[in-house]
Amino acid sequence: MDIINSQIDKYLTAWHGGPQLISGDRLQKLAIELMNYENGIQAGVGGTLAAAYPLKARYSIVNFVNNESDSVLLPFAIPGSIINVANITAKGITVYAQAENPHNGGLPDSIFPIASSTGVPSSGQSPFVSNIYYCIVKGQWVLFF
Amino acid sequence: MTILKAIIDQFLPEWAGGQRLISGASLGTLAAQLYSVQDNIVAHPGGGQAGATPLTAAFCDVTVVASTNDSVLLPYAIPGNSFNVSNSSANGAQIWARPSNPHNGGTADVIMNQGSNTPLTNVGFNPGYVGNFYCTKPGVWRKDI
Numbered sequence: 196m197d198i199i200n201s202q203i204d205k206y207l208t209a210w211h212g213g214p215q216l217i218s219g220d221r222l223q224k225l226a227i228e229l230m231n232y233e234n235g236i237q238a239g240v241g242g243t244l245a246a247a248y249p250l251k252a253r254y255s256i257v258n259f260v261n262n263e264s265d266s267v268l269l270p271f272a273i274p275g276s277i278i279n280v281a282n283i284t285a286k287g288i289t290v291y292a293q294a295e296n297p298h299n300g301g302l303p304d305s306i307f308p309i310a311s312s313t314g315v316p317s318s319g320q321s322p323f324v325s326n327i328y329y330c331i332v333k334g335q336w337v338l339f340f
Numbered sequence: 341m342t343i344l345k346a347i348i349d350q351f352l353p354e355w356a357g358g359q360r361l362i363s364g365a366s367l368g369t370l371a372a373q374l375y376s377v378q379d380n381i382v383a384h385p386g387g388g389q390a391g392a393t394p395l396t397a398a399f400c401d402v403t404v405v406a407s408t409n410d411s412v413l414l415p416y417a418i419p420g421n422s423f424n425v426s427n428s429s430a431n432g433a434q435i436w437a438r439p440s441n442p443h444n445g446g447t448a449d450v451i452m453n454q455g456s457n458t459p460l461t462n463v464g465f466n467p468g469y470v471g472n473f474y475c476t477k478p479g480v481w482r483k484d485i
Contacts, residue, residue, distance in 0.1 A: 216359040223355040226370060230348040230420035232476040254420065254476040279422075279474050281482050283457070323457045325482045327472065340454065340484055 199298045200333070202228065202275030229253060238265035238288050244317070247291045254279045260286040264319070271296045272304040272330040281325035290328075291317045292336055299334040306336045345443075345478065347373065347420035373421075374398055383410035383429075389436045389461065398423060402465075405429035411462070414473060416441045417449040417481045422474040427465050435473075436462040437481060444478040451481045 199205065209221060232254035239246035240261050247268035248257075255278060257267060266289040270276065282288050292304035294316075305314025306328070314335060320326055326340040354366060378397035382404040392413035400423060402412055411434040415421065427433050437449035437460075450459035451473070463483060465471065472484040 217362045219355045219357040219360050219362070222362060222367075223352060226348055226351045226355060229370075229374065230346065232346065232419045234419075234476055254422075254474055256476045279472075279476075279482075279484065281452075281476065283452070285457070321455060323452070323455050325452075325454065325474075325484050327484050 199273050202273055232256070234258065236267065237261075238267050240265055242266045242289050244268070244291045244294060247289075250278060250280065252278070255281070257282045257284060257288055260284040260288055263287055264289045266291055266317075269293065269304070269306070269328060269336055271298055272334050272336050273298050274330050274333060277327065277329040279325060279327050280320065282320050283323060285322045287322055288320050289317050290320050290326075296334055302334055304334050304336060306338055308338050309340070345419065347418050372398075377401075379403070381412065382406075383412050383433045385410055387411045387434050389413070389439055392434075392436045395423060395425065400425045401428055402426065402433055403428045405431040405433045405467070408432050409434045409464070411436055414438065414449065414451070414481055416443050417475040417477075417479050418443050419476050419478060422472065424470065424472050425465070426470040427467055430467050432467055433465045434462050435465050441479055447479055449479050449481060451483055453483055 231252045233252035234256045236257045237259035238257055239248045242264040247266035249268045263286045268291045271293050292306050294303050295301050296304050306318045307314050328336045330336055376397035378400045381402040383402055384392045387409040392411035394413045408431045413436050416438055437451050439448050440446050441449050451463050473481045475481055
């Protein structure tokens with residue numbers, strides 16, 4: 196399994212030295228990671244980790260929440276990752292971290308709320324609030340809004 | 341005029357496939373969109389949308405707000421776009437959305453504040469604040485503070 200220390204590591208081995216041919220696919224992948232977005236997300240019904248909708252994009256908009264605390268799931272916490280999550284509904288959502296991160300020895304990811312040194316497996320996100328989740332340390336999402 | 345659905349759309353047709361020559365200009369455009377800086381911004385005296393100082397970089401520092409509610413203007417709201425704005429002055433500024441967005445049928449852009457479902461044409465920006473504006477839907481800026 197590919198163990199990634201940071202999001203940028205996968206590019207650095209190919210991007211070095213003088214003028215050279217560059218893989219278009221690799222460059223496209225970087226652009227997508229930086230700028231892609233997903234609209235029309237429906238939070239997983241029931242609010243559990245198992246039911247949580249997996250977020251994939253740099254910018255994610257949650258448009259549908261059937262019941263209070265329906266859930267979404269952050270990607271693996273890999274340093275250099277950052278995602279914006281907007282909950283544009285009138286109901287709160289539960290944002291889960293991954294239960295097992297293969298890029299961090301299979302340990303569970305955690306979320307660190309603002310001004311807290313304690314990681315939690317999930318965090319609530321209020322109606323009409325957009326948050327930024329970013330990762331500096333493997334396995335840890337830091338919440339900013 | 342090129343109608344962009346997303347900031348990323350301009351790169352994807354060129355950046356695909358295997359090893360190939362890549363346009364330095366388009367790569368430079370991507371880098372500029374990600375890392376450009378606009379410093380020493382002077383907010384438009386008198387405030388308001390008309391004449392508001394345009395923000396043009398990824399990181400913008402408003403250093404001069406001579407009078408409270410002097411104004412600056414966001415770029416067009418195109419999905420995948422993200423801007424960080426700081427107000428380094430001692431006075432609060434107004435941040436305005438564009439009155440007409442050619443990438444969204446000419447309709448006016450709006451700004452969605454944290455915790456609110458009401459689209460706004462402008463928002464206040466307190467002294468000392470740093471905020472992130474990002475777009476996942478044509479015409480709509482979301483503000484993280």
